[in-house]
Amino acid sequence: QVQLVESGGGLVQPGDSLRLSCEASGSIFSMNVMGWYRQAPGSERALVAAKFSRGGTNYADSVEGRFTISRDNAKNTVYLQMNSLKPEDTAVYYCFFRDFKNREYWGQGTQVTVSS
8 A cells, every 4th residue: 555645735826836745655666656637627637747766757738848747766755846837727636656566546635726
């Protein structure tokens, strides 16, 4: 089992920045992927960014160039730096962890609201 604890959501204005953090604990093996999905009201959950333990990175087209995902493998923590936030970035952001057997674990979600 893997437990995920998220932090960093909140209410910001358009153009502001925010950083999300997610720490994993439990049965963590070296090969895995961590990242973030988000779900806006009335929409399906969609991938925002993912980072593999050995370095590969994926971003959604809508956040490319504005968001940066990073991770500290020693701390089993993944970060999402969100810059130039837009109202359409408003969503609940979920951290996820996928191990080498493709078992997935999810955080509880953190609300990000971008509004003037």
